Amino acid sequence: MKCTSCVCMKGSLLLAMNLNRRLTSSNNRPREDSWLKSLFVRKVDPRKDAHSNLLAKKETSSLYKLQFHNVKPECLDAYNKICQEVLPKIHEDKHYPCTLVGTWNTWYGEQDQAVHLWRYEGGYPALTEVMNKLRENQEFVSFRKARSDMLLSRKNQLLLEFSFWNEPVPRSGPNIYELRSYQLRPGTMIEWGNYWARAIRFRQDGNEAVGGFFSQIGQLYMVHHLWAYKDLQTREDIRNAAWHKHGWEELVYYTVPLIQEMESRIMIPLKTSPLQ
Template identity: 75%
Template sequence: MAPRLCSISAAARFYSKDNEGSWFRSLFVHKVDPRKDAHSTLLSKKETSNLYKIQFHNVKPECLDAYNSLTEAVLPKLHLDEDYPCSLVGNWNTWYGEQDQAVHLWRFSGGYPALMDCMNKLKNNKEYLEFRKERSQMLLSRRNQLLLEFSFWNEPQPRAGPNIYELRTYKLKPGTMIEWGNNWARAIKYRQENQEAVGGFFSQIGELYVVHHLWAYKDLQSREETRNAAWRKRGWDENVYYTVPLVRHMESRIMIPLKISPLQ
């Protein structure tokens, strides 16, 4: 009988210590409250219903000039045609990052209904269908995403050049988008001194938990000076400290605008 009592006593001590350890550990574990709304509702702008599409086209190296010429001949027509509820935000070639790549950013004023209206009309646009057919001969691959804009960023507006643009892409850990948005809502003020902040977006369709931040600089030297200046502002370091652990992968592209790009 004694061994059994000893066994029960040891188990009780173990259980007690385990509970104490669990309680102690709980003091340092970040508790995530369950959300009652999608992050698209919590983070996007309420006063607009804009939807964005970003396209990445990997072009055959020998076809890049022909691709740019074809794009510059056709896309402005859609941008200017009032029957199509879409507009060009920016068009670029990647300078540093993936080579021989074109990036296009579109805005659909009216959200998903505007997107579907535009897509249905393009199915009957013979010039556009011919454009797609000719373009397909020049591409190695292509992909796209549908995006919403963060409520705390300015809506991208046309700007005069010459500028270079940096597209910084962050692939976040699932479940961290709200935390990312909350930190950047406080930190964006540190990155607007030179009006370098163009737009901030997060993915809705395509690869998920992806964030794109778009910046404009006069040149690479200006980029370095502007980014270094942010570190001298109290509070910027805290934003970096709290957001870096949320990131699985990040990528930077330096891009040059095409002639037709509203962002020059």
């Protein structure tokens, strides 16, 4: 006959071992559990304002236009030439409430591509004013006609700037520029902004942060981060250094599940670009 006390002790021991195994397993998988949860739709607090009003700079009413022009390979030099002749005139003319922030050719990424970034001081009314005035500008009308014969395709987006990013201002060169574009999952823009409001402090040491924007018209739930580097090796060194800063890896860990697609362009500024 088995001792009753022995059976009880074995039962208690097995129960304790099972409980310890479950606790150990649970402790080893907190990040995995949180990552899995992040793949699904999270509970979002009801909001009484558009995300553009929550994330954009309050002290300015600037609207940005980002243009992508895919140029016929044989026409790229001629395209750059007429852009450098006409676009600075609009930028410098006080008659137009707009500023050419930067103009580039894509070096790595989609080839034979031109990228232009404009700022409209005064938002949508300024954009409408510039469009109406340019229709009466015969030099610009001729420029657009000549330009259209050189293009394979073009698209644009209207953007607002994140409140926690630097204001894009002219800088001397030479620099290369990286435009990192993120297609986010719908409904995650606020979450992205909350994480990057903290993440941006890890990327300010080398003054590489130029500007951060999110789309309003065009392809929606798009985010664009613009960076400047001395060269590709400097870019590599700066990006690697971020991983040695406590907290950076956690912010990357939680923002990755918010992304559907992402793209990186390395760009070279044209001679007339305010961002050199």
